[in-house]
Amino acid sequence: MRSTFTAAAVLASTASAQLYPDQSPYNHTCELQKPLLSCPPQDPSLVDSCCVETFGGLLLSTQFWSTYTGGESTGQLLPQDTWTLHGLWPDFCNGSYTQYCDLNRQYDPIPSPNTTTGKPDGVPVPAYNGSDIGTFLEPFGKYDLLEYMNNYWIAQNQDNAGFWATSSPSTPPATLHSTLLATVRSTRFPTFEWLKEADITPSNCTTYSYTDIRDTLVEKHGGLPFIGCTGPRYNTTEAGKNSTDNGYTVLSEAWYYEYVYGRPQEMNTIPVNASATYYTNCAKAAGAIHYPERTNGSTRVPTLPF
Ligand SMILES: *[C@@H]1O[C@H](CO)[C@@H](O)[C@H](O)[C@H]1NC(C)=O
Ligand SMILES: *[C@@H]1O[C@H](CO)[C@@H](O)[C@H](O)[C@H]1NC(C)=O
Ligand SMILES: *[C@@H]1O[C@H](CO)[C@@H](O)[C@H](O)[C@H]1NC(C)=O
Ligand SMILES: *[C@@H]1O[C@H](CO)[C@@H](O)[C@H](O)[C@H]1NC(C)=O
Ligand SMILES: *[C@@H]1O[C@H](CO)[C@@H](O)[C@H](O)[C@H]1NC(C)=O
Ligand SMILES: *[C@@H]1O[C@H](CO)[C@@H](O)[C@H](O)[C@H]1NC(C)=O
Ligand SMILES: *[C@@H]1O[C@H](CO)[C@@H](O)[C@H](O)[C@H]1NC(C)=O
Ligand SMILES: *[C@@H]1O[C@H](CO)[C@@H](O)[C@H](O)[C@H]1NC(C)=O
Ligand SMILES: *[C@@H]1O[C@H](CO)[C@@H](O)[C@H](O)[C@H]1NC(C)=O
Numbered sequence: 001m002r003s004t005f006t007a008a009a010v011l012a013s014t015a016s017a018q019l020y021p022d023q024s025p026y027n028h029t030c031e032l033q034k035p036l037l038s039c040p041p042q043d044p045s046l047v048d049s050c051c052v053e054t055f056g057g058l059l060l061s062t063q064f065w066s067t068y069t070g071g072e073s074t075g076q077l078l079p080q081d082t083w084t085l086h087g088l089w090p091d092f093c094n095g096s097y098t099q100y101c102d103l104n105r106q107y108d109p110i111p112s113p114n115t116t117t118g119k120p121d122g123v124p125v126p127a128y129n130g131s132d133i134g135t136f137l138e139p140f141g142k143y144d145l146l147e148y149m150n151n152y153w154i155a156q157n158q159d160n161a162g163f164w165a166t167s168s169p170s171t172p173p174a175t176l177h178s179t180l181l182a183t184v185r186s187t188r189f190p191t192f193e194w195l196k197e198a199d200i201t202p203s204n205c206t207t208y209s210y211t212d213i214r215d216t217l218v219e220k221h222g223g224l225p226f227i228g229c230t231g232p233r234y235n236t237t238e239a240g241k242n243s244t245d246n247g248y249t250v251l252s253e254a255w256y257y258e259y260v261y262g263r264p265q266e267m268n269t270i271p272v273n274a275s276a277t278y279y280t281n282c283a284k285a286a287g288a289i290h291y292p293e294r295t296n297g298s299t300r301v302p303t304l305p306f
Helices: 133-140 143-152 160-166 173-188 191-197 210-221
Strands: 058-064 084-091 203-208 226-233 248-260 269-272 289-291
Touching (some): 210 289
16 A cells, blocks of 8 residues: 655646746746646656646556544544545656655655655654644635545545545645645546446455456546455465465555646546556455445445535
8 A cells, every 4th residue: 555655746736836946937828838748757857847747747546445434433434335535646657656755745644654765764754743734725715625525535544634644745735725626636537436337336245356347447447547455365265265366355446547738737637557567466366356345334425426
């Protein structure tokens, strides 16, 4: 699973959010420019980097399927019949990504890893102790966005606000709302509906095959998403005894990849496949995958549409 990540303020909507040296203060009228594709990477010294992704051109939208939140007693519930959002990140075109490029924009109360390199000798990443990032939206009157996030961007074993911080590229508060909005727009990928149309619905009695889930999502999205599983490895289960398939057996994540023309806010994207080296960690054996029903009492009907 992917955890804390803080890349560039590439989703920032203003030029004042420049993180990189030697960018021109001129022009940036993206409407007058032909939108350029974000991958293969554009050279920031040759293009207007406000108008095309030049740092991390591979957009990754991630969604979760989980059966409980751990915060049920405080009303933190899962939206009925939809997957939840996890986050949106700009990865490098080659699929790699960085962490913590700007520690001043680190809003995660439980940073993980807790050093910039993930190793003990890396620069320590201080835990964020300020007000929750949901409150950043209030001065902008973005109560609709906040309500949306409280419906669909739900944490497990953590409060939602801390999770939002973990799951967003680091941007200053003034531009955070456009980042969050972009994340919210990753709901263009209605995983629950897509699977349902192929009769793949949560069930604690039936199991499914990875290939059916994959083929359905490829057909709907246009690119091959990463499909993630948790739970026991297939060959440690009764059904998988004697098998050499040691993939995991409980469906839990879908990561959708795209390139983008022009500014990411315009969402003029083309779907692409996940990295050929990591399509899935799920078991491939026929009927090996569980897509569990949510726990009774862990869901609610959302207060606004998906
Ligand atoms: C800004 O636009 C002008 C007029 O098209 C052009 O000559 C100039 O090179 C541009 N500057 C940058 C930094 O893009
Ligand atoms: C991926 O691209 C980034 C940015 O261009 C570069 O820094 C990194 O070294 C590349 N990684 C690999 C494994 O090629
Ligand atoms: C990071 O976490 C490890 C393991 O929990 C801990 O031993 C270490 O002291 C922490 N380092 C910093 C810089 O907080
Ligand atoms: C919050 O973090 C800042 C910066 O790391 C630190 O200076 C301050 O003492 C912390 N406050 C509390 C209450 O921990
Ligand atoms: C993307 O994945 C699909 C489904 O596996 C495959 O048919 C297609 O050839 C892949 N495209 C590329 C460019 O690798
Ligand atoms: C596993 O192998 C044993 C011994 O060959 C056999 O008795 C058993 O039926 C096999 N189990 C499964 C699930 O195929
Ligand atoms: C499961 O499969 C892996 C590799 O295919 C093997 O290394 C491991 O020993 C197997 N475990 C069991 C419990 O069969
Ligand atoms: C279905 O199974 C999952 C995983 O075992 C469990 O957490 C969940 O509560 C079950 N749901 C129902 C409605 O029984
Ligand atoms: C969950 O609710 C359903 C429908 O109300 C009920 O049939 C089922 O027994 C419940 N499951 C558990 C584990 O309580």
